Amino acid sequence: METILNYLGYxxxxxxxxxxxxxxxxxxxxxxxxxxxxxxxxSSTLGAMSFIFGVGLLEPAWFIKTLxxxxxxxxxxxxxxxxxxxxxxxxHHQPYLKDGxxxxxxxxxxKEVKL
Amino acid sequence: xxxxxxxxxxxxxxxxxxxxxxxFVKGPTAADRxxxxxxxxxxxxxxxxxxAYFFQRYIYIDxxxxxxxxxxxxxLTIARYLEGGI
Amino acid sequence: xxxxxFIFLLFSVxxxxxxxxxxxxxxxxxxxxxxxxxxxxxxxxxxxxxxxPDVALTEAAIxxxxxxxxxxxxxxxxxxxxx
Amino acid sequence: MENVSKISRxxxxxxxxxxxxxxxxxxxxxxxxxxGLAISFVVAAMTFSYFTQIGLKAFSPKKIMYxxxxxxxxxxxxxxxxxxVAKIVLTPSLPINPGIVEFETKLNSDIAKMILxxxxxxxxxxxxxxxxxxxxYVHWLEVETEDSEKVYKxxxxxxxKILLKIYE
Amino acid sequence: MRKLIIAxxxxxxxxxxxxxxxxxxxxxxxxxxKDYFLEHTPTDLQVANSVTAIIVSYRGFDTLxxxxxxxxxxxxxxxxxxxxxxxxxxxxxxxKSPEASLIVKAAVKLxxxxxxxxxxxxxxHGHLTPGGGFQGGAIIATGFLLxxxxxxxxxxxxSVVMWVESLAGIFFVTIGIFGIIYGPNAxxxxxxxxxxNLNELMSGGVxxxxxxxxxxxxxxxxxxxxxxxxxxxxxxxxxxxKE
Numbered sequence: 005m006e007t008i009l010n011y012l013g014y015x016x017x018x019x020x021x022x023x024x025x026x027x028x029x030x031x032x033x034x035x036x037x038x039x040x041x042x043x044x045x046x047s048s049t050l051g052a053m054s055f056i057f058g059v060g061l062l063e064p065a066w067f068i069k070t071l072x073x074x075x076x077x078x079x080x081x082x083x084x085x086x087x088x089x090x091x092x093x094x095x096h097h098q099p100y101l102k103d104g105x106x107x108x109x110x111x112x113x114x115k116e117v118k119l
Numbered sequence: 120x121x122x123x124x125x126x127x128x129x130x131x132x133x134x135x136x137x138x139x140x141x142x143f144v145k146g147p148t149a150a151d152r153x154x155x156x157x158x159x160x161x162x163x164x165x166x167x168x169x170x171a172y173f174f175q176r177y178i179y180i181d182x183x184x185x186x187x188x189x190x191x192x193x194x195l196t197i198a199r200y201l202e203g204g205i
Numbered sequence: 206x207x208x209x210x211f212i213f214l215l216f217s218v219x220x221x222x223x224x225x226x227x228x229x230x231x232x233x234x235x236x237x238x239x240x241x242x243x244x245x246x247x248x249x250x251x252x253x254x255x256x257x258p259d260v261a262l263t264e265a266a267i268x269x270x271x272x273x274x275x276x277x278x279x280x281x282x283x284x285x286x287x288x
Numbered sequence: 289m290e291n292v293s294k295i296s297r298x299x300x301x302x303x304x305x306x307x308x309x310x311x312x313x314x315x316x317x318x319x320x321x322x323x324g325l326a327i328s329f330v331v332a333a334m335t336f337s338y339f340t341q342i343g344l345k346a347f348s349p350k351k352i353m354y355x356x357x358x359x360x361x362x363x364x365x366x367x368x369x370x371x372x373v374a375k376i377v378l379t380p381s382l383p384i385n386p387g388i389v390e391f392e393t394k395l396n397s398d399i400a401k402m403i404l405x406x407x408x409x410x411x412x413x414x415x416x417x418x419x420x421x422x423x424x425y426v427h428w429l430e431v432e433t434e435d436s437e438k439v440y441k442x443x444x445x446x447x448x449k450i451l452l453k454i455y456e
Numbered sequence: 457m458r459k460l461i462i463a464x465x466x467x468x469x470x471x472x473x474x475x476x477x478x479x480x481x482x483x484x485x486x487x488x489x490k491d492y493f494l495e496h497t498p499t500d501l502q503v504a505n506s507v508t509a510i511i512v513s514y515r516g517f518d519t520l521x522x523x524x525x526x527x528x529x530x531x532x533x534x535x536x537x538x539x540x541x542x543x544x545x546x547x548x549x550x551x552k553s554p555e556a557s558l559i560v561k562a563a564v565k566l567x568x569x570x571x572x573x574x575x576x577x578x579x580x581h582g583h584l585t586p587g588g589g590f591q592g593g594a595i596i597a598t599g600f601l602l603x604x605x606x607x608x609x610x611x612x613x614x615s616v617v618m619w620v621e622s623l624a625g626i627f628f629v630t631i632g633i634f635g636i637i638y639g640p641n642a643x644x645x646x647x648x649x650x651x652x653n654l655n656e657l658m659s660g661g662v663x664x665x666x667x668x669x670x671x672x673x674x675x676x677x678x679x680x681x682x683x684x685x686x687x688x689x690x691x692x693x694x695x696x697x698k699e
Contacts, residue, residue: 014124017128020165027373028134050369056165059168071311076184080563086416086417093417095203105431182258185266192598192602195606331569
């Protein structure tokens with residue numbers, strides 16, 4: 005039992021570390037702010053969650069507290085990224101569009117006319 | 120096993136931190152730098168938990184708990200400033 | 206403390222120094238504030254590895270959120286670009 | 289949404305906060321439990337009016353089943369999203385075609401919208417930029433369609449079905 | 457030219473620092489005071505965290521001084537900024553600034569009670585875990601900050617803040633005076649309660665009580681400062697008049 009938990013723990017920690025590296029790589033490679041924040045948020049959230057969960061499995065007495073950290077990260081990380089993206093759009097960061105659409109632009113323009 | 124594991128994982132965390140730091144130095148606008156900072160702070164939360172495991176000190180976990188809860192408030196503040204909210 | 210922890214410590218100090226230069230020489234004060242919070246993050250890691258969790262916790266509670274907001278509010282009340 | 293009695297919401301908040309306190313202390317000593325009960329009661333009395341809308345009903349077996357189901361769907365989507373991002377990042381040509389699309393949701397409660405937005409942020413290729421009333425504006429890495437009905441089907445339907453059952 | 461002078465000055469400073477620290481051995485034993493504390497805190501006071509014992513028990517009077525300094529700083533900030541604020545009561549530009557998104561607001565509703573619980577946990581367990589009154593108070597103030605930045609209509613009642621702060625201060629001093637009355641050596645802030653057992657919540661004598669007082673006081677002070685800072689814009693004498 006002990007060894008199975010240990011191996012699971014090693015597995016989760018390694019997966020988490022790999023995704024943390026990939027997330028950092030993502031924010032380095034992506035072309036603009038919005039795509040960067042997409043890559044960064046997804047990978048770093050799953051990476052940190054799996055990493056900390058893995059440490060909880062390695063040390064079963066810590067499991068509950070690590071679970072609390074995991075839950076907090078799962079709530080707070082997407083929120084801060086969302087707020088940041090919204091703030092960046094409102095401070096006139098144009099998204100990089102290859103041939104895509106920008107449905108949010110109309111809302112922003114309307115608002116400026118109204119004021 | 121344990122020592123090798125520690126070194127390998129810590130090297131990966133350092134690598135992730137370095138890559139995010141490159142984005143921090145390069146990032147043309149303030150928002151890009153905040154994204155890099157967000158990423159670095161998540162990496163640091165993971166590092167703190169792992170170092171606590173390495174030292175085998177249960178009470179050290181509290182620090183990373185506080186980081187996980189408060190880390191996003193600073194980013195939220197900057198985001199609110201960017202959108203002209205506060 | 207193992208050798209590797211020492212190397213990690215040196216690495217954190219390097220990031221701290223880079224961020225400090227950034228904070229000192231950047232004309233955009235908002236980016237300087239972001240650099241300041243990176244300083245406080247790496248400082249907390251340094252305290253933590255030197256086994257001073259009390260100080261690291263204080264740094265976390267003050268440096269990450271409170272000092273950032275005070276700086277940001279100050280920038281809001283003055284101006285963002287340095288001349 | 290029907291009204292839920294204050295007592296039920298207060299007790300729900302108290303239970304959740306006390307569980308959180310116990311998770312922080314991870315000890316069953318009598319003094320910890322008593323202090324925790326007192327502190328979580330004070331905080332719950334201060335904040336229950338906005339902490340929860342549905343009160344103790346969240347603990348009914350049916351809703352707990354739905355919550356577990358939601359969690360499983362969410363975790364599967366999260367893992368998929370990460371492999372998706374990893375694939376994009378590791379491809380040298382960066383195969384992306386980003387854009388911002390919109391769709392409408394049927395959810396009413398703010399917290400349900402928040403959970404839906406978080407889930408969208410963490411699932412493959414999508415990212416919530418803003419929510420106005422009940423319109424979601426979503427940044428999509430590979431835009432397939434602009435039609436809001438199709439967007440809704442592609443992005444949000446699987447999550448929203450369960451959230452409607454939990455929060456209505 | 458100016459840069460040259462700065463560089464020369466920096467070299468001088470670096471030389472002085474290197475000279476000063478060349479003989480200095482980091483971590484070396486200087487006065488033997490470290491061993492005293494490490495030996496005596498677990499047995500004298502039954503406190504798991506020696507740093508806390510030094511701050512609150514052996515050097516309790518210093519802590520009272522620090523809290524007073526913080527109080528003076530908070531009062532000073534409020535005094536300076538409050539005068540400005542009452543000058544232009546007519547305009548309220550803060551009401552026009554864009555609201556936070558619905559998602560942030562919902563998340564704040566969910567997270568605020570949890571942050572309060574975390575802060576309470578940190579300052580109640582000051583003598584068992586890292587942290588203490590100051591950190592716990594800062595965490596609680598951060599929770600209020602979250603409300604302040606995401607809800608435009610949220611207002612901190614300054615009278616409540618003042619009352620909490622004063623009561624916490626009075627409580628702190630009262631504990632000190634009780635030390636004079638009931639303590640074995642009749643000193644200010646001396647421990648007069650049973651010390652309990654190591655690693656239990658009810659250990660360390662007065663340390664827990666002092667930390668509760670410090671926690672409330674710091675939380676109230678920082679919340680007041682932040683509220684004042686956030687609301688300066690209501691005066692309208694910064695951005696609006698400059699641009």
